[in-house]
Amino acid sequence: MTGLRFISTRGQAPACGFADVLLAGLAPDGGLYMPEAWPQIDLSEIAGKSYAEAAFAVLKHFAGGDFTDAELKADIDSAYAGFDDARIAPLVEIGPNLFLLELFHGPTLAFKDIALQVLGRLFARALAKRGGRATVVAATSGDTGSAAIAALGGLANIEVFVMHPKGRVSEVQRRQMTTSAHTNVHNIALEGSFDDAQAIVKDLFADTVFAASVHLTAVNSINFARIAAQSVYYFTATAQLEKPATFVVPTGNFGDVFAGEAAMRMGLAIEKLVVATNANDIMARALNEGVYEAGRAQHTLSPSMDIQVASNFERALFEASGRDADWTRRAMADFARDKRIVLPASVRAALAERYEAFRTDDTETLATIRLVHAETGRLIDPHTAVAVAAAGRLPIDAFKPKIVLSTAHPAKFPDAVREATGQIPPLPPRLTDLFNREEKMTALAPDKGLVQAYITARVAAS
Numbered sequence: 137m138t139g140l141r142f143i144s145t146r147g148q149a150p151a152c153g154f155a156d157v158l159l160a161g162l163a164p165d166g167g168l169y170m171p172e173a174w175p176q177i178d179l180s181e182i183a184g185k186s187y188a189e190a191a192f193a194v195l196k197h198f199a200g201g202d203f204t205d206a207e208l209k210a211d212i213d214s215a216y217a218g219f220d221d222a223r224i225a226p227l228v229e230i231g232p233n234l235f236l237l238e239l240f241h242g243p244t245l246a247f248k249d250i251a252l253q254v255l256g257r258l259f260a261r262a263l264a265k266r267g268g269r270a271t272v273v274a275a276t277s278g279d280t281g282s283a284a285i286a287a288l289g290g291l292a293n294i295e296v297f298v299m300h301p302k303g304r305v306s307e308v309q310r311r312q313m314t315t316s317a318h319t320n321v322h323n324i325a326l327e328g329s330f331d332d333a334q335a336i337v338k339d340l341f342a343d344t345v346f347a348a349s350v351h352l353t354a355v356n357s358i359n360f361a362r363i364a365a366q367s368v369y370y371f372t373a374t375a376q377l378e379k380p381a382t383f384v385v386p387t388g389n390f391g392d393v394f395a396g397e398a399a400m401r402m403g404l405a406i407e408k409l410v411v412a413t414n415a416n417d418i419m420a421r422a423l424n425e426g427v428y429e430a431g432r433a434q435h436t437l438s439p440s441m442d443i444q445v446a447s448n449f450e451r452a453l454f455e456a457s458g459r460d461a462d463w464t465r466r467a468m469a470d471f472a473r474d475k476r477i478v479l480p481a482s483v484r485a486a487l488a489e490r491y492e493a494f495r496t497d498d499t500e501t502l503a504t505i506r507l508v509h510a511e512t513g514r515l516i517d518p519h520t521a522v523a524v525a526a527a528g529r530l531p532i533d534a535f536k537p538k539i540v541l542s543t544a545h546p547a548k549f550p551d552a553v554r555e556a557t558g559q560i561p562p563l564p565p566r567l568t569d570l571f572n573r574e575e576k577m578t579a580l581a582p583d584k585g586l587v588q589a590y591i592t593a594r595v596a597a598s
């Protein structure tokens with residue numbers, strides 16, 4: 137089948153189709169996949185449609201070469217059938233021209249479900265067509281692991297290994313991972329930090345003999361399929377308001393906010409993309425000062441944004457440099473070596489056309505949760521609060537709507553919400569027995585050899 141081709145941001149990998157991009161994640165030259173050209177989508181193709189129909193209208197442009205319309209529709213429909221809110225990504229007004237785009241109505245209460253529920257189904261379908269197997273390994277500080285398990289648990293030909301730092305994820309997050317009843321799900325409680333877990337995952341991928349032997353793959357946000365699926369809610373939200381908005385996005389790995397740039401490049405009118413960071417402000421510094429420099433990761437109340445590098449920024453740099461893959465490759469090599477790059481004036485100017493950035497610390501995050509509760513009666517989670525605080529720093533314009541991406545349900549982070557408001561947000565009814573379900577996990581010392589032996593044995597037994 138012919139379809140849209142994908143190229144690497146570093147220019148040294150062969151172009152390939154959507155299913156290859158989906159199954160591989162990272163390009164073989166270390167770059168990130170991007171469409172060779174952005175499809176153009178008119179808002180009239182989205183307006184008045186259900187969320188699933190809108191997702192199909194967007195995703196068919198990317199996936200159409202490898203999946204039939206019927207296959208794509210079936211997977212999208214079943215992905216969103218299990219959400220708690222039939223609107224999937226409802227828009228609620230919390231102030232004059234200030235909206236929350238609620239992205240947390242999926243199975244694990246965070247926005248990652250919106251892309252991963254579709255991705256998992258397409259992944260299994262692509263494997264079945266090719267007759268292959270895959271081993272997905274992920275390190276998680278909480279949300280990615282539970283979303284990956286919810287998306288891949290029970291699927292044929294896939295074994296899922298999720299490593300979380302033992303004792304360092306919230307109890308809700310841990311139980312969402314460890315209470316999965318599916319036999320293809322394997323939880324590792326690593327006796328170390330998240331950085332230890334991530335370093336082991338990197339080592340496993342670098343061990344090419346091992347990686348090939350178990351068909352190792354990743355479903356983290358560098359996978360272009362996730363970006364494509366996340367671009368959909370920028371379209372549906374804009375279609376509902378019938379005018380261009382400023383989107384304010386709580387940002388970690390830069391995947392969600394880059395999905396907004398993707399929507400713009402597909403023709404959607406967006407006023408501005410506001411990058412909201414917590415104290416881990418590498419992206420705010422890069423956009424405001426022109427220096428992209430890794431710091432030390434700090435623990436904050438919004439742990440899913442506690443990152444040192446923002447992998448998807450490479451995609452924005454590729455675009456901002458006029459798709460100059462040679463420059464992007466050199467810049468990423470410099471960054472790998474020096475942990476720092478100075479952005480050229482032309483790249484900074486191109487980024488400034490779409491992005492603004494603000495940083496919010498934990499004190500202001502708590503104050504924002506309290507303020508929103510006092511003014512509207514709503515409880516918001518700390519990630520959403522970081523973005524609401526950033527929205528508050530924008531000039532007030534009575535005619536231009538601001539949409540804050542609300543990326544997690546408050547019940548997923550009850551401690552911060554209680555500290556700010558004295559209230560404990562209730563879990564949705566389907567999760568009320570979460571604390572009574574049986575947990576399954578294996579504690580391992582942070583040692584690549586041990587983890588590798590564990591994976592090899594489980595894959596052999598599957």
Ligand SMILES: *Cc1c(COP(=O)(O)O)cnc(C)c1O
Nearest residue numbers: 279388389390391392440543544
């Ligand atoms: C992952 C996550 C983010 C950050 O998204 P990126 O795509 O990594 O920028 C923000 N909020 C929540 C709740 C998350 O789980």
